[in-house]
Amino acid sequence: MQFKLTEERQMLQDGLRRYLADSTDHEKIAAATDGATGLDHALWDGLAEMGLPGAMFTEDQGGFGGEGFDIMTVAEELGRAGLPTPLIDSALLSGTVLAETRPELTQDLVAGKIVGFAHAEPGARYDLAHVATRAEKTAEGWTLTGNKAIVQFALAADGFVVSARTSGATDAKEGISLFLVPHEHVTLRDYPLNGGGRAAEMTLDATLPEDALLGEAGAAYALIETAHARAIAGQCAEALGLMETIKDLTVDYLRQRRQFGQPIGKFQALQHRMADVLIEIEQARSAVINLCGNLDTPERDLHVSAAKNLIGRVARQVVEESIQMHGGIGMTMEYALGHFAKRLSMVDHRFGDADTHLERFIHLSQSAA
Amino acid sequence: MQFKLTEERQMLQDGLRRYLADSTDHEKIAAATDGATGLDHALWDGLAEMGLPGAMFTEDQGGFGGEGFDIMTVAEELGRAGLPTPLIDSALLSGTVLAETRPELTQDLVAGKIVGFAHAEPGARYDLAHVATRAEKTAEGWTLTGNKAIVQFALAADGFVVSARTSGATDAKEGISLFLVPHEHVTLRDYPLNGGGRAAEMTLDATLPEDALLGEAGAAYALIETAHARAIAGQCAEALGLMETIKDLTVDYLRQRRQFGQPIGKFQALQHRMADVLIEIEQARSAVINLCGNLDTPERDLHVSAAKNLIGRVARQVVEESIQMHGGIGMTMEYALGHFAKRLSMVDHRFGDADTHLERFIHLSQSAA
Amino acid sequence: MNLGYTEEQKAFRDEVRAFLNDNLPKRLSDKVAGGKRLTKADYEEWHAILNARGWLGVNWPTQYGGTGWDAVQRHIFEEETTAAHAPRIVPFGVAMLGPVLMAFGSDAQKAHYLPRILNGEDWWCQGYSEPGAGSDLANVQTTAVRDGDDYIVNGQKTWTTLGQHADWIFCLVRTSKEGKRQEGISFLLIDMKTPGIEVRPIVLIDGEPEVNEVWFKDVRVPAANLVGEENKGWTYAKYLLTHERTNIAGVGFARAGLASLKRIAGSQSHNGKPLIQNPFFAAKVAQVEIDLMAMATTNLRTIAAAASGQAPGAESSMLKVKGTVIRQQINALAKQAVGPYAAPFVSELLDEGTNVDPVGPAEAMPATQAYFNNRKLSIYGGSNEVQRAIISKAILEL
């Protein structure tokens, strides 16, 4: 039983924290969100040089990490900085798929190349098995037709891992396949996101060579689920980092802001509510540790849903309490809190909200029992 | 739109409040609970003289009230005094049934005679249609066999309105009949209740004359539901009265109890929590008003479940917050709070808990939509 | 007890309904229902329609051109206009300044300003809050120094809602530093076109510039624009804050929000069924609906008491807290309901007649923005913390 980071992870964490503190802030993030791809490419290149995507892969895969606690270390720092990056989409989602199906390509991801992940669809909500996009085998190869929803950093990506159905009903786990699709084969409508970064709706109507297929046709569901388990670990750790920064901002505010002749942190009602927030952030940290420590155990999915549920609930409490304790200033986009709070608030809208994962947790524990 | 009590109800309320304040307290209630029937019979007779059961019946039925707001007026005062009585069982449950099926008997109820209500069964939980007790038509009349659960004030009752199945499956709404059963035909195992008063498990194995049947055989479900709507109105109003007394006790305590050199009511964290309690008690009052004002409208059942759900939730908050704010003294049976809090806490364990009624509310609103 | 309206009140309700049916432009109600951005012209159009019917001065006595309605009538009007998705009446002139002028203004001020509020000549905004003051309204730093027949005003106001549209601002200014903080405050009317005034919009977390900062640098204001007596402004300010806060519970808004939530949850599919049929989601919706049913009756009880002449005390604060909590819960559920499409933010979609297509369901973005925007409900107008203090003080008397 040991809860300290290894020396390597500690060094990576320290380095990232310093670098991010020096390189970005909520105004730069807003500027990048208003920019062409939603990404500050120079910053991303710098992060890649520091080993940001590399830590998501094992040495065999050309990286220097790949375990749950590597994901936690890195993603928590991105959250602390409030920085939207393609880490989850490119390194954790597409990366997990490619490491399994095209190991020769992971080197490029480690070097910072961005491969987007186009799986979710407009009507899917949070159902990973909902794939209406079709892939037909033709003489020339594979013809993909359909629509993908909210593909993050699509304009920054060189290509995409795309899911499409080669057989089965729209909601079936069987019959889903994955393809590697170059950027020029898709049509994108991009837009900014609440909480920063950009995404796009994707229209597919393209024919791809035969070798665009990743892995076995029709059998991709388990790999998609594994990729999402890792992505959710990253997302939850990022949420934890966001909570830490929001906590710091709020504690500072409570200490410095004076009203009725004293710092508002002297008001007992706020003290007690802040204590509850602190307790819940510790709960969130423990849930992330539980998930990251179980990414490769049979309890993985139970911890995925436990963490996603708990993080979703705590995120709402942290968002709402921090804005309330800040008062008016917390409502503005000029002050940093607004960005962090919105970004944290969006965590519950990707990969399943707290209720969805509560349902899944019940299902998993009742089928285990 | 008018939220004042009529002059008659105001007088009844004032009279009851004075009489109860003079006649009972939590120690006398505890003594009665330890006594033979769980009831202070002299006190009950006094209440009957003041018109306590009479207010539950219309003039046609020999009473002087019978409307929802009559129930509210009376039951709230019983709650305020924390006094367990057979009002709900005798006047509202059995009373509603008898007023419909044996109007000649309501005079006795108005005079204070106690007719218990034996409907719920050991496995029924909160399902009103669950009746496993059987009634067989024989040459001599009706033979009833089965078990009834937690029949309140059974030892104080002269007889019982008893439900039994004359046809249909155990959970069917059709096939339930009601019977009037004299005390000597039942076997009782009685015991005290948390929150005061006594109840009994009832075993039925008796043959009754043909005229023991109340109303039409097999068609009693609707009447049972109506009786329960009125009983729940009474129970919710009683809960409201309990909340009012608990509020008064807690406010007094916050004002008088000193700690760290000042009244604990000066501590802002407690002030804010007390404010939330006060808000919720106002919500509870409004829910009771909504229910009592809709006992005879098509929205009756929606308001039954809305009120029972809201009262259940608020009751838990009031119980737990009042004990917490009192600290150790709130944990004891010597101080009045313990009795009131336990009694309030038991409201959620009769006629359906907050969740059960939330489910029913959803069902009713979705079938209405 | 009687939960229903009297025949007279029902007739009044029918009259309001008929009026809305005939006079509320569909263009406006569509914008309100669709969560679009309302322009200054939109508000002015609706004010003019109401004023033509004599229904703009909702809480004004007839002698000043108001409706003379009692609390129940005002409640019915509020309920019906909200249900019909009418734009709200901009409160600063009608609901706030009007009553203060009637009570404390000079005859000349009443004669000049009151008609202009109704006929739309003056758009007013409120200059109460200052940076760093928060809920501590008596902490007024903006100064007004007498100079001949003028005051010279210096300082800064903030959170000035819709101040970007305003012709005039009513301000709390400090005219004396003697005595208690409350004693040196005056209530001043200032023309926004006066040199030295600068307005800067503040973008809120919903992406909209709803509020503003207003700077005053050596702004010269005629002394005739002082309301009442110098250094008595705190009395007038408190009168404004406690004077019949119309619709503090926001029942109408909550009902409209709940109806919209149910529509969204009925159209969103979750694991192959409408989301509203998911037991967890249905439970949360039902819970807030039950709370709202009770709160609406608490509101009516307070209104009935007010109509029969009782001054509401801590009840207003209770309604403020519970009302805002319920509305915020509804907003949070609507945001949850729209699922992944809560994330895209396309500002142009808020414009009327935009030819930009929504990303995902059309209701997604307005639902999310409403959640963020309505975090303000528990902050402004006396934060819920301030309200809880009022409630507990009223009962604890400590």
Added chain:
Amino acid sequence: MNLGYTEEQKAFRDEVRAFLNDNLPKRLSDKVAGGKRLTKADYEEWHAILNARGWLGVNWPTQYGGTGWDAVQRHIFEEETTAAHAPRIVPFGVAMLGPVLMAFGSDAQKAHYLPRILNGEDWWCQGYSEPGAGSDLANVQTTAVRDGDDYIVNGQKTWTTLGQHADWIFCLVRTSKEGKRQEGISFLLIDMKTPGIEVRPIVLIDGEPEVNEVWFKDVRVPAANLVGEENKGWTYAKYLLTHERTNIAGVGFARAGLASLKRIAGSQSHNGKPLIQNPFFAAKVAQVEIDLMAMATTNLRTIAAAASGQAPGAESSMLKVKGTVIRQQINALAKQAVGPYAAPFVSELLDEGTNVDPVGPAEAMPATQAYFNNRKLSIYGGSNEVQRAIISKAILEL
């Protein structure tokens, strides 16, 4: 990071399990699992069994006959004994007084009292709280006045858990009224058989006389029974309160409670299906299970830090609050689960070997009584309000 136990720790766990398997009397574990009332003899029996194995002084160093275990071992022991439904170790002698004597007692006191705690000769109780003091422990009114070689003690203690069984009480008494309130307190050991002591049980809302009032009237206590120095008792009291509060999170109790809750909800039928399959109920159970999974890890993090020598700060308070809230939620759900049969209260059912049949399901009454009894969890041992103050002060530093 490593969430699992080391091989050594696993071996220790297996050793504890084997011991419990061989030595924990089924009669006792049945009583604990069934929520029966434990007698003084029950506790003494279990203490003797543990002591025979050298495992009673769980948090004592070996030099005093303790286990010398580190924080992780203590945690494993706690986890396993709770899961096996062993009686708890009565904390007043072993966990509380023992460490104080080791740190501040005289050699004679250590030599006399410590062995007697382990071998069961002395049952200790705690004399900290006084009527009217509540969480304000420094508010000590009980006086001890020096008279020759004795102190004369007068006053009253309350909330003395299991004091009806005690041979001795350790008390905070006021020996001086000079200076700050904290400065005139002394720590005194008092034989409960001394004339002038009266013990009166207090019945709690679960119907059980778990705690007591203890009156002192001119009670003569030898000065040799003073621990440490006169007027320094506050230091020792605080040491006791902050010294390794074992199992403050109550993870083991929570897990046992959750398992019991699931059993009950699996056996109760709701509309023809097991209650645990009702989505609303399942959601609440899952929610608290998820919270408990996280809290257990927070607990382990704190234990690991303690085992590597870090002193826990506000973490203890966080664990106290979250741990008690979780246990109380589990208790509330179990009470909800038993449905209508939460109401009957038949005290005789709590006796061992009773021939009274339960009313309704056997688990109904214990579930309800546990709910009422465990309302104390958030009150005693420093109320959750006091803990929140500690947490916020640690981070706000105001």
